[in-house]
Amino acid sequence: MNKQQQNSVMLFLASFSAIVAGQVIQSNGSSVMDFSQGVLTGIGIVGMMMTIVTLGKFKKRREQ
DSSP states (O other): OOHHHHHHHHHHHHHHHHHHHHHHOOOTTOHHHHHHHHHHHHHHHHHHHHHHHHHHHHHHHHHO
8 A cells, every 4th residue: 555545545534533523422402512513524524525536636647
């Protein structure tokens, strides 16, 4: 596994962890906790999209 693949895997794991943490937190009506859930989920979604783009670029370079 080269460095590019390792970075992509780490980005995926961090994004997945952020999404899971955002979904596990219980807000109980707290605005701050709702905000925290939204931020964590948003960071996770953006990270997943970046993982897909990064892996797509890696695959495109490898095919050339």
